[in-house]
Amino acid sequence: MWRLGVTGMALVTLTMGQLQDTNDYFPLGSLSQYATPRDLDGAVRSVYMMADTESGERVRVPLNPQGVGVGRADIEAQLDRIVDDPSLLQSIADAWTDLHPGADPYVRLYVMRSTYQLKDGIQQGEPDIEQLTTWEVRR
Amino acid sequence: MSRGLSAGRAVVGWWTRPVPLARVAVLRAAIYLFVLYDIFQLTNDVIPMAHAPELYHPTWVGRVLPLPEPSLLLAHVLQIVIVAGCLVAATGFLPRIAGWIVALAYFQWMVFSQGYGYVSHDHLALMVAVVVLPTIGRARFTDTDSSEPAGWAFRCIQVATIATYFASAIVKWVRSGSPATWANGAVFIWAIMRRGSDLVRWTIDYPWLLIIAQWGLILIEFLSPVVLWLKGKALYLAVVTFVGFHLMTYLALGIHFLPTVICWLAFLPLERLVPFAQRLIGGLRRRPPVPSGTA
Numbered sequence: 001m002w003r004l005g006v007t008g009m010a011l012v013t014l015t016m017g018q019l020q021d022t023n024d025y026f027p028l029g030s031l032s033q034y035a036t037p038r039d040l041d042g043a044v045r046s047v048y049m050m051a052d053t054e055s056g057e058r059v060r061v062p063l064n065p066q067g068v069g070v071g072r073a074d075i076e077a078q079l080d081r082i083v084d085d086p087s088l089l090q091s092i093a094d095a096w097t098d099l100h101p102g103a104d105p106y107v108r109l110y111v112m113r114s115t116y117q118l119k120d121g122i123q124q125g126e127p128d129i130e131q132l133t134t135w136e137v138r139r
Numbered sequence: 140m141s142r143g144l145s146a147g148r149a150v151v152g153w154w155t156r157p158v159p160l161a162r163v164a165v166l167r168a169a170i171y172l173f174v175l176y177d178i179f180q181l182t183n184d185v186i187p188m189a190h191a192p193e194l195y196h197p198t199w200v201g202r203v204l205p206l207p208e209p210s211l212l213l214a215h216v217l218q219i220v221i222v223a224g225c226l227v228a229a230t231g232f233l234p235r236i237a238g239w240i241v242a243l244a245y246f247q248w249m250v251f252s253q254g255y256g257y258v259s260h261d262h263l264a265l266m267v268a269v270v271v272l273p274t275i276g277r278a279r280f281t282d283t284d285s286s287e288p289a290g291w292a293f294r295c296i297q298v299a300t301i302a303t304y305f306a307s308a309i310v311k312w313v314r315s316g317s318p319a320t321w322a323n324g325a326v327f328i329w330a331i332m333r334r335g336s337d338l339v340r341w342t343i344d345y346p347w348l349l350i351i352a353q354w355g356l357i358l359i360e361f362l363s364p365v366v367l368w369l370k371g372k373a374l375y376l377a378v379v380t381f382v383g384f385h386l387m388t389y390l391a392l393g394i395h396f397l398p399t400v401i402c403w404l405a406f407l408p409l410e411r412l413v414p415f416a417q418r419l420i421g422g423l424r425r426r427p428p429v430p431s432g433t434a
Contacts, residue, residue, distance in 0.1 A: 003274075003291045004154060010267075014302060018309045023258035026198040027249065027266040031307035037315040038325040040346065044332045069187025070194060070255055077256030078196065091191035098190045116332060121325050121346025123332065 157285035161410035163278035171229035197254035238273025264402035308360035
């Protein structure tokens, strides 16, 4: 009997997760992968990060487990929080030096966004590039 | 009244339809070995992300339960516990104790992994599997009995697998206002422009083709619960269809959903692998050693 009770509670939570459209009930949250509708005349935005290194190069920050640990989707999900408080980016510079001790350290980080325009689903020209925020790395 | 009673009995019967214990033994080995692959290859971000604890922003479970903050030491301890627990549990030895230890440690691991903003959607069925498997108890590869508790556990894994698709169709509806708005939109174009492989980049010049594909996807997602009642060849065809879909998204976008794919095994008569494996092992044992130099 407890089995059916637990099953029922899990199914109710899962259903609420979908109707409220929230990931917060993980692992019973919303299955919202690619659920957001996109306009055929809309824009395709993509967030990425760049960094100035100690040796003066401008490089792309590898937002993945082999790079700085945190992924692009993590940055996109917390974008408002990061723009409000760019000091959160310090931990990305720290993670880079911790995980790659011999590598060229970051001295400044940039959160960037590229925007492609669509018309009838077809890409129109080159993307717009914006800088959303920046952070000077503390040592 | 009696009609209500028999309907209730039918529901209970459906949730606890007995499953052969040998099937349990095979699935258990597959799931626990996959968890090892998961923590070292898929959710291996827990260790590097422990270097950025300021960005830890856990989901509800992580905020409500008095769970620890992420740290490198804890991440490594969890890793060791999960490895030891999975290796024991995969053999079927101490199925309850080893199983519950894995369930607890793996849950904490996943709360960390999903606690940095992005929450992935491919782990629902696997996490359900890890929680329900320890409730079954002893099951050997050579057992010939069936069990109702095993039936419930398998049904939970099956329903969680299907929910991964059906619920995603519901969210598309909730977010878009109607399924047609989603299917007639530019989701696939958007996905392929952001992370499409060279194999599929050409498709963004043909929006109508991607719109047809979107209709196909939302249709099989809405129809997915039917699979719970399919048998025989129809069931196998359904499994191949869904697993084939994941193969395509992997080739197109690098998204594989392997934690869900592995749970499709819960739909298959895995116990048939046992005599096959026995013959294989027996054959190897009986064959006399081949002297080196002769072919």
